[in-house]
Amino acid sequence: xxxxxxxxxxxxxxxxxxxxxxxxxxxxxxxxxxxxxxxxxxxxxxxxxxxxxxxxxxxxxxxxxxxxxxxxxxxxxxxxxxxxxxxxxxxxxxxxxxxxxxxxxxxxxxxxxxxxxxxxxxxxxxxxxxxxxxxxxxxxxxxxxxxxxxxxxxxxxxxxxxxxxxxxxxxxxxxxxxxxxxxxxxxxxxxxxxxxxxxxxxxxxxxxxxxxxxxxxxxxxxxxxxxxxxxxxxxxxxxxxxxxxxxxxxxxxxxxxxxxxxxxxxxxxxxxxxxxxxxxxxxxxxxxxxxxxxxxxxxxxxxxxxxxxxxxxxxxxxx
Amino acid sequence: xxxxxxxxxxxxxxxxxxxxxxxxxxxxxxxxxxxxxxxxxxxxxxxxxxxxxxxxxxxxxxxxxxxxxxxxxxxxxxxxxxxxxxxxxxxxxxxxxxxxxxxxxxxxxxxxxxxxxxxxxxxxxxxxxxxxxxxxxxxxxxxxxxxxxxxxxxxxxxxxxxxxxxxxxxxxxxxxxxxxxxxxxxxxxxxxxxxxxxxxxxxxxxxxxxxxxxxxxxxxxxxxxxxxxxxxxxxxxxxxxxxxxxxxxxxxxxxxxxxxxxxxxxxxxxxxxxxxxxxxxxxxxxxxxxxxxxxxxxxxxxxxxxxxxxxxxxxxxxxxxxxxxxxxxxxxxxxxxxxxxxxxxxxxxxxxxxx
Numbered sequence: 001x002x003x004x005x006x007x008x009x010x011x012x013x014x015x016x017x018x019x020x021x022x023x024x025x026x027x028x029x030x031x032x033x034x035x036x037x038x039x040x041x042x043x044x045x046x047x048x049x050x051x052x053x054x055x056x057x058x059x060x061x062x063x064x065x066x067x068x069x070x071x072x073x074x075x076x077x078x079x080x081x082x083x084x085x086x087x088x089x090x091x092x093x094x095x096x097x098x099x100x101x102x103x104x105x106x107x108x109x110x111x112x113x114x115x116x117x118x119x120x121x122x123x124x125x126x127x128x129x130x131x132x133x134x135x136x137x138x139x140x141x142x143x144x145x146x147x148x149x150x151x152x153x154x155x156x157x158x159x160x161x162x163x164x165x166x167x168x169x170x171x172x173x174x175x176x177x178x179x180x181x182x183x184x185x186x187x188x189x190x191x192x193x194x195x196x197x198x199x200x201x202x203x204x205x206x207x208x209x210x211x212x213x214x215x216x217x218x219x220x221x222x223x224x225x226x227x228x229x230x231x232x233x234x235x236x237x238x239x240x241x242x243x244x245x246x247x248x249x250x251x252x253x254x255x256x257x258x259x260x261x262x263x264x265x266x267x268x269x270x271x272x273x274x275x276x277x278x279x280x281x282x283x284x285x286x287x288x289x290x291x292x293x294x295x296x297x298x299x300x301x302x303x304x305x306x307x308x309x310x311x312x313x314x315x316x317x318x319x
Numbered sequence: 320x321x322x323x324x325x326x327x328x329x330x331x332x333x334x335x336x337x338x339x340x341x342x343x344x345x346x347x348x349x350x351x352x353x354x355x356x357x358x359x360x361x362x363x364x365x366x367x368x369x370x371x372x373x374x375x376x377x378x379x380x381x382x383x384x385x386x387x388x389x390x391x392x393x394x395x396x397x398x399x400x401x402x403x404x405x406x407x408x409x410x411x412x413x414x415x416x417x418x419x420x421x422x423x424x425x426x427x428x429x430x431x432x433x434x435x436x437x438x439x440x441x442x443x444x445x446x447x448x449x450x451x452x453x454x455x456x457x458x459x460x461x462x463x464x465x466x467x468x469x470x471x472x473x474x475x476x477x478x479x480x481x482x483x484x485x486x487x488x489x490x491x492x493x494x495x496x497x498x499x500x501x502x503x504x505x506x507x508x509x510x511x512x513x514x515x516x517x518x519x520x521x522x523x524x525x526x527x528x529x530x531x532x533x534x535x536x537x538x539x540x541x542x543x544x545x546x547x548x549x550x551x552x553x554x555x556x557x558x559x560x561x562x563x564x565x566x567x568x569x570x571x572x573x574x575x576x577x578x579x580x581x582x583x584x585x586x587x588x589x590x591x592x593x594x595x596x597x598x599x600x601x602x603x604x605x606x607x608x609x610x611x612x613x614x615x616x617x618x619x620x621x622x623x624x625x626x627x628x629x630x631x632x633x634x635x636x637x638x639x640x641x642x643x644x645x646x647x648x649x650x651x652x653x654x655x656x657x658x659x660x661x662x663x664x665x666x667x668x669x670x671x672x673x674x
Contacts, residue, residue, distance in 0.1 A: 002337070004337050006337070009377055011377055015446060017446060017447065046563060048560075073466075074462045074466045076464075076514065077514035082437065083453070084451075085453045093452075095462055095562060103562040104561070106449065106452065106454060106462075107452065114511070114514040135452060165447060167451050169442065171374065171434055172434060173377030174432075174433055175377055175378070175433065176336075176430075210339065210343035210344045210387060211388050211390065213386070213390065217390065218344075218347055
C-alpha cells in the first residue's frame, strides 16, 4: 500500500481578457493576416507592440505593418512538447525578427530536427486555417527557401476590431492526499469515520490534518469516531446552482460527531427542511457497500435518530 | 536603518514528495528545527511570511492550509507572497525596518512534481501573446543560452564547467538531489536535450520547503554568537518580453548588485537554474575568480520552486555563522530567463551597511 492516496486532477479555466487598443490592434492584424508592430519613442519597431513606451511610458499610438517573413535570431529545440504548445511533435521555439521590425518575436518554428535550424535562417509565417484574432492565428513559422515569398493570408471572416481574447488554461496534476487525509478516506472506504487527536490540546479533528491548526503539533493519535452526532448549525438551500445534485429545498448542516471537536458539513434528509434545528441528533446513513469509494460521499446523508435534542451547553464550544 | 540578521535556516528537498502539496507535513519539522536553532517558541516570532503558488499545488488556498504548520490560536501576524522565499524575506525585512516587529520567520514550499513544472510556469508570462504558446521554462532558457553562444559571450565548455563544479560541490550537500561531477569533457560528450541545453545544464524538478529566521539587533545576538547581518538588499526587474531585452545580459541583476557594496565578498550563492545563467550573473555582479561560487552546489543540484532563492540566502548565512567567511552574497531570481533578481550581502559585522 502506498503511503498516501493519489489521483489525477485537471484544473481548467478560461481567462477572458479585454485587449485594450494596442494588443487589440495587433490581434486584429493577425485576424486580417497582417503582422502589426508598434513604434517606440526611440524609433524602434517592436512586435508585438508594447502597450506603453519603455522610456517615456506614453501609450503606443503609432502602428507599423511589418513583413510576415523574417530572420531567426535565436532558437531552441523542443524534444518533448508539452500540452497545448503550437505543435505536438518535436519543434523549435524561435525568436524571429520580421522584416521591417527591429526586435525579435517569439513563436514556434516547424522543422523536423535541430539540424534543420540555424540562427540567421529565413522563415515565414504559416497562417492558421481559421483566424479569429489570437496569437495562434499564426500556426508557426516555416523555413523560407531562396526565391520563395511570403504567403498571403486568405481574407478574414470579419473586419470588426478585436477587443477580447480567451486564453484556455488546463493543468494536469497528480494530486496526493496527506497521510492524515489518506487515513480518513481509507476509513470511509471501510465504512469508518477516522479522526486524529492533538497531543497538545486533546482536540479531535475530523478530517484529520497534518498539524493541529491551533498548536502546530502533528495530530498522530488515530480516533475512530461515532457515526452519531449533533447538528450545530445548518442552512436551508433554496437557490438552484450549476452542478446541483439534489432538488431544493434541502438542508446542509454542520454535524458534530460524538467524540469530535470539529463538525463535518453534510446533507440532512429524512426530515422536512423546516423541522431541522440546532441540537438535533442525527446518524450517518451509508450508501450500499458496493458503491463505496475513497470518498465522503459514501455517507449518503445524515438522518434524525429520534433521540431528544442535545443540550446547547454540550456543543456551544463548537459553533 | 535597523540592523537585521539571518539567524536560522532549515530546508527539506526531494525529487518527488508523495504527500499533500500544502507541505504542512514538511513544514512542521522545519519549524521545529528552527525553534531548536533559536531557542524560541512560535510566540517569539513577530511576523510570518510565506512564498508559494496555487498553480504549483493544483488546489486553491494552499498557503492558507499551510498556516496549520504554525498553529494560529491565538492569531499570528502573517502574510504571503506568490514569489520565492527570498522575496518573503524581503517583506519581513521591511516589516522589521518599520519597527513593528523585531523577529520574523519566513518560509516557502512547493511540490513541483505534482504537475508539469516547465509548463505550469508559462502562466507567469504575458497572457496575450506568450502564455497561449506555452513556452516552457526550458525553451525560454534555451533561447537565452543560444543567444549567448551565437554572440560568443559564453561557450559550451564554460556552461559545462559550471555544471561540473556544481555537481561536484553538491556531493557535500545532503539536500542536493542531483550530484556527482565527472569532467567537463564527459559532460560535453553527453547528448543534447533541448538543443543547446543538455540535461545537466537545467536544474532538476525538485519538491521541498525551506525557512529563514530574521532578527533585529540584540535579538539576533541572543540567538547566535555571529549572526549573518543583512548589510544590503536590493531587487530589480527587467521587461517580460523576450524580444525587448538583450538576453545575454541581466540589467536587473546588474542594477541590484550595483546598489550594494560587493567588495570583499568571499562566497556567492547564485540562484541560476540554468548553467549559462550563472555566467551572466557572475558578469553582471562583477564577481572575480577569487569568489567561491555556489559551494552548496546551487540550483543545478536542486531547485525547489519558491524556496530555491531563499535557500541561497540560508547557505550564504551558514558561511557567516561558522566563521568560514566574513562577507557573503546571496542572489535569487524569478520570472523567465533571469527577469527579476534580488541580491543581498551578509556579513559577520554590521559595519559598512548599504541599507
